[in-house]
Amino acid sequence: MPHRSGYVALAGRPSVGKSTLLNRYLGQLLAAVSPRPQTTRRVQLGILTTTEAQIVFVDMPGLHLPRHRLGQALNLAAQQAVDDADVVLALFDITQDPTPEDRLVAERLGALPPERRRHAAINKIDAVGQAVRRRRSLALRSLLPSWDFREISAARGDGCGELLNDLIHDLPEGEPFFPDDQVTDAFERDIAADLIRAAAMTQLHQEVPHSLAVRVDEYEERGADGARIRATLFVERESQKGIVIGRGGERLKAIGTEARREIEAMSGRSCYLELRVEVLPGWRSDPRALASLGFRLPPEEPRHGGAG
Numbered sequence: 001m002p003h004r005s006g007y008v009a010l011a012g013r014p015s016v017g018k019s020t021l022l023n024r025y026l027g028q029l030l031a032a033v034s035p036r037p038q039t040t041r042r043v044q045l046g047i048l049t050t051t052e053a054q055i056v057f058v059d060m061p062g063l064h065l066p067r068h069r070l071g072q073a074l075n076l077a078a079q080q081a082v083d084d085a086d087v088v089l090a091l092f093d094i095t096q097d098p099t100p101e102d103r104l105v106a107e108r109l110g111a112l113p114p115e116r117r118r119h120a121a122i123n124k125i126d127a128v129g130q131a132v133r134r135r136r137s138l139a140l141r142s143l144l145p146s147w148d149f150r151e152i153s154a155a156r157g158d159g160c161g162e163l164l165n166d167l168i169h170d171l172p173e174g175e176p177f178f179p180d181d182q183v184t185d186a187f188e189r190d191i192a193a194d195l196i197r198a199a200a201m202t203q204l205h206q207e208v209p210h211s212l213a214v215r216v217d218e219y220e221e222r223g224a225d226g227a228r229i230r231a232t233l234f235v236e237r238e239s240q241k242g243i244v245i246g247r248g249g250e251r252l253k254a255i256g257t258e259a260r261r262e263i264e265a266m267s268g269r270s271c272y273l274e275l276r277v278e279v280l281p282g283w284r285s286d287p288r289a290l291a292s293l294g295f296r297l298p299p300e301e302p303r304h305g306g307a308g
């Protein structure tokens with residue numbers, strides 16, 4: 001059998017489970033996952049190498065209706081990843097009726113050239129009963145009527161093996177792009193930043209999560225002692241700083257504990273984590289602040305009304 005290799009873009013609105021599916025296929029914690037939308041803020045590769053194929057998964061921010069320059073940057077990154085991929089996997093979520101963002105995803109993906117290889121999957125089937133599953137499945141499938149759908153649970157694994165075979169089948173023939181022991185293109189410090197942000201998002205409620213950015217200021221290897229990481233959590237307002245820190249520093253401590261656990265699971269060694277919080281006023285709308293945090297912006301567009 002010829003060896004296959006190529007890029008599979010994981011497309012879908014926020015929270016459908018793209019990063020969870022990536023972690024499942026790689027069998028390790030690589031991508032940050034949280035119950036809140038817009039957990040993933042940059043494109044990250046997850047590389048799965050088997051004897052017959054190398055599948056380079058492209059995890060990306062969920063496509064959504066942007067309310068800030070940040071949102072535009074995230075959508076741009078997602079769109080580019082879709083445009084560059086060999087195979088597109090559209091992910092949907094059975095726990096919700098199709099949302100306006102699902103429709104946006106379907107509209108964008110429906111416009112792909114017909115020769116583009118594509119698959120769709122409806123995720124989280126572990127979370128609903130048979131009746132809901134049947135009804136929603138029909139509604140979701142009708143978003144991309146000519147696509148092949150599978151129903152999966154990224155959390156539990158149901159259907160994931162079959163879906164993987166579908167994806168491999170559609171990859172172009174070719175040699176691997178990456179060495180067989182490489183699992184990602186991301187640096188550990190960037191993954192650590194994502195895991196810290198995901199931990200904060202899990203611990204925080206209301207609007208604070210989306211106002212959060214994380215920068216790793218220092219990532220020092222200490223050999224057998226693991227790593228020492230110092231990171232800053234940026235928020236947009238003074239009031240949010242207080243919320244993140246919490247009474248007597250309790251909340252920040254909880255964030256640190258959860259983040260440390262996840263970073264240790266990711267890196268396989270111990271880590272000492274030091275967090276601080278800083279206010280960067282309105283950074284999500286400020287092109288300069290966004291650039292300093294590493295986001296690439298689309299060219300300035302006239303602003304539309306409504307959700308924009």
Ligand SMILES: Nc1nc2c(ncn2[C@@H]2O[C@H](COP(=O)(O)OP(=O)(O)OP(=O)(O)O)[C@@H](O)[C@H]2O)c(=O)[nH]1
Pocket residue numbers: 012013014015016017018019020021032033034035036037038039040041060061062063123124125126127152153154155156
């Ligand atoms: N019950 C259930 N929950 C799931 C499943 N897959 C993902 N989730 C949960 O859905 C939430 C969102 O998962 P993510 O993997 O972060 O979603 P995402 O698509 O990467 O989201 P963004 O990065 O924000 O675009 C998390 O709380 C996951 O634990 C699943 O198969 N079943």
Ligand SMILES: [Mg+2]
Pocket residue numbers: 018019020031032033039040060061
């Ligand atoms: Mg994600």
